[in-house]
Amino acid sequence: MIRFESITKAYPDGTVAVNGLDLEAPTGKLTILVGPSGCGKTTSLRMINRLIEPTSGTIYLDDQPTSGMDAALLRRRIGYVIQHAGLFPHRTIVDNIATMPLLLGESRQKARHRALELMERVGLPETFANRYPWQLSGGQQQRVGVARALASDPAFMLMDEPFSAVDPVVRAQLQEEFLRLQREIGKTIIMVTHDIDEALKLGDQVAVMRVGGKLAQMATPSELLTSPADEFVADFVGRDRGYRSLGFTAAAGSVAVGEEWTVQLGASAAEAQAKATGAWVLVVDAGRRPLGWAQPEQVHGELRKEHLNLSGTSAQASGTMRQLLDAALSSPSRRGVVVNEHGELLGTVTATDVVKAIEAEPHLETAR
Amino acid sequence: MINYLFDPAHWSGADGIPTLIGEHLIYSLIALAIAAVIAVPLGIYIGVTGKGVFMIAGLANALRALPSVGLLILLVLLISPAFPSKMGYILPSLIVLVLLAVPPILTNTYAGVRAVDAAAVDAARGMGFRTMKILTDVQLPCSLPLMLSGVRSALLQIISTATIAAYISLGGLGRLLIDGKAQNDYSQMVAGAVLVALLALFFDQLLAFITRRVVSPGLTRRTVKATLPSGEVIPSETAKTPTAV
Ligand SMILES: Nc1ncnc2c1ncn2[C@@H]1O[C@H](COP(=O)(O)OP(=O)(O)OP(=O)(O)O)[C@@H](O)[C@H]1O
Ligand SMILES: [Mg+2]
Numbered sequence: 001m002i003r004f005e006s007i008t009k010a011y012p013d014g015t016v017a018v019n020g021l022d023l024e025a026p027t028g029k030l031t032i033l034v035g036p037s038g039c040g041k042t043t044s045l046r047m048i049n050r051l052i053e054p055t056s057g058t059i060y061l062d063d064q065p066t067s068g069m070d071a072a073l074l075r076r077r078i079g080y081v082i083q084h085a086g087l088f089p090h091r092t093i094v095d096n097i098a099t100m101p102l103l104l105g106e107s108r109q110k111a112r113h114r115a116l117e118l119m120e121r122v123g124l125p126e127t128f129a130n131r132y133p134w135q136l137s138g139g140q141q142q143r144v145g146v147a148r149a150l151a152s153d154p155a156f157m158l159m160d161e162p163f164s165a166v167d168p169v170v171r172a173q174l175q176e177e178f179l180r181l182q183r184e185i186g187k188t189i190i191m192v193t194h195d196i197d198e199a200l201k202l203g204d205q206v207a208v209m210r211v212g213g214k215l216a217q218m219a220t221p222s223e224l225l226t227s228p229a230d231e232f233v234a235d236f237v238g239r240d241r242g243y244r245s246l247g248f249t250a251a252a253g254s255v256a257v258g259e260e261w262t263v264q265l266g267a268s269a270a271e272a273q274a275k276a277t278g279a280w281v282l283v284v285d286a287g288r289r290p291l292g293w294a295q296p297e298q299v300h301g302e303l304r305k306e307h308l309n310l311s312g313t314s315a316q317a318s319g320t321m322r323q324l325l326d327a328a329l330s331s332p333s334r335r336g337v338v339v340n341e342h343g344e345l346l347g348t349v350t351a352t353d354v355v356k357a358i359e360a361e362p363h364l365e366t367a368r
Numbered sequence: 369m370i371n372y373l374f375d376p377a378h379w380s381g382a383d384g385i386p387t388l389i390g391e392h393l394i395y396s397l398i399a400l401a402i403a404a405v406i407a408v409p410l411g412i413y414i415g416v417t418g419k420g421v422f423m424i425a426g427l428a429n430a431l432r433a434l435p436s437v438g439l440l441i442l443l444v445l446l447i448s449p450a451f452p453s454k455m456g457y458i459l460p461s462l463i464v465l466v467l468l469a470v471p472p473i474l475t476n477t478y479a480g481v482r483a484v485d486a487a488a489v490d491a492a493r494g495m496g497f498r499t500m501k502i503l504t505d506v507q508l509p510c511s512l513p514l515m516l517s518g519v520r521s522a523l524l525q526i527i528s529t530a531t532i533a534a535y536i537s538l539g540g541l542g543r544l545l546i547d548g549k550a551q552n553d554y555s556q557m558v559a560g561a562v563l564v565a566l567l568a569l570f571f572d573q574l575l576a577f578i579t580r581r582v583v584s585p586g587l588t589r590r591t592v593k594a595t596l597p598s599g600e601v602i603p604s605e606t607a608k609t610p611t612a613v
Contacts, residue, residue: 075496086491090584132586
């Protein structure tokens with residue numbers, strides 16, 4: 001657990017970056033600090049490992065005040081990931097990752113072994129081991145940064161905008177992998193971001209800060225969306241928060257899934273016509289996994305790949321209302337494809353069905 | 369010139385070519401060592417702390433504009449009365465050479481330390497490196513390429529300028545230039561100039577070689593053969609943006 005007790009930081013020039021901050025990051029959870037630029041997120045984070053000393057107040061690490069600890073020894077207990085990775089340019093990837101174990105007195109061989117293990121863990125191929133940082137892309141460097149922070153298996157991690165230096169596609173991928181990793185390792189993490197979507201996607205709890213370094217609200221992502229504390233939080237969380245809060249509402253059984261006739265590739269135009277509901281027919285493979293929608297009237301001869309419309313998303317029955325609604329809205333037939341956890345077709349839903357289920361739900365149940 | 373160089377008589381004795389080269393090298397290397405001992409720690413200190421940055425530009429430019437022969441004669445006048453022996457001449461020569469070599473080493477060391485990626489230093493501190501370890505493990509290895517290129521240009525300057533020792537009747541390859549001039553022996557003068565040039569070239573290559581050995585390929589972005597931990601050798605991609613050492 002990391003706890004802030006009325007922490008204030010005033011820089012020598014008079015800027016009050018953090019003002020009377022009380023905060024608790026529970027053990028094993030991912031706590032996110034989010035807020036507009038300059039609201040004191042980085043300052044707050046760096047006060048934890050004492051790269052910045054608070055002006056007043058106390059920070060506790062598992063109930064011990066950090067102020068009395070040797071700063072270097074304190075930092076060795078806390079994994080630290082910075083924005084642009086900050087890799088050592090003169091060391092190979094494997095040596096970069098082995099930094100912390102070596103610092104803590106592990107043998108070279110053990111440290112390297114551990115580093116190779118971590119490379120696999122964060123999805124870096126073994127062939128990168130003896131490359132240098134300049135030979136890696138930004139996203140790959142970011143992974144090395146995460147691996148390096150994990151190498152000493154610290155109980156705590158601090159991450160300052162770890163995914164901001166990469167493009168949206170890579171960012172989403174890194175976020176997914178990181179969530180999976182955190183589910184396995186369950187570290188006490190404080191992560192800084194200015195991207196509210198990232199905060200809502202990753203955080204077990206989210207602390208929204210306002211300029212001037214004050215805490216505006218500390219809540220779970222779904223609470224932030226459904227009951228923002230004030231106008232500032234509501235604005236910051238965003239306009240389509242109603243729709244996005246559906247992302248935290250479990251669908252589990254509350255929406256009736258209708259039966260859908262299907263055809264396979266190679267079917268005749270006549271068969272496709274017979275199986276179609278309205279203008280569209282759903283095409284699946286031999287394992288009943290949905291491939292896409294087709295319009296029988298455009299099929300001459302047999303149904304082939306190029307007849308498929310791929311615009312529809314598919315939702316898992318165990319997913320969220322948002323996924324179900326999106327499946328319905330994105331489908332050309334307006335019938336959303338629902339699958340089981342193996343990706344096999346269960347049936348389809350309409351937007352009307354989903355909305356009815358949402359309206360029937362008096363209080364929103366969170367998916368996690 | 370060829371005749372002069374290939375005359376066996378010139379390759380032996382107290383004023384033979386080997387002796388002159390030896391003297392030349394001793395002056396040069398002692399001066400380089402003293403300059404490095406002064407300039408490297410100073411450059412690191414200024415680079416790391418940011419204190420005394422004004423010295424870099426001011427001192428370096430002032431020393432660069434130094435008239436070496438004039439200064440040498442001034443120093444001899446000041447110093448030689450205090451030292452009865454040959455020391456009274458050697459010391460002034462060394463001082464001039466050291467003063468020439470300090471600016472390139474100082475400015476490059478400073479620039480090298482400044483150029484170290486601030487994020488890497490921040491990460492090191494954040495991981496619990498103490499100040500000394502940050503210096504030895506991150507700042508120094510990363511500033512090595514620039515520092516060594518400063519040493520390289522300092523050594524070139526020293527070797528070519530060490531000829532001035534002959535002005536005040538000391539040894540070194542400058543002898544061939546001064547004596548050749550006095551005797552109107554052009555082949556001797558040219559031989560001296562060529563030997564100085566060869567010596568400079570040799571040491572330049574030597575330092576380039578040392579630089580390649582001690583500077584991490586991660587900094588020079590040289591393409592190296594990478595070995596897998598299993599021992600298997602794989603060629604790494606070619607460098608996209610090769611930078612000179
Ligand atoms: N060393 C410093 N001296 C003076 N003021 C500073 C210093 N570092 C930060 N500040 C100021 O303190 C405030 C908070 O800065 P901080 O870096 O913590 O913001 P942040 O929330 O991380 O912002 P961003 O999202 O842009 O990274 C800002 O107004 C900033 O200008
Ligand atoms: Mg910041």
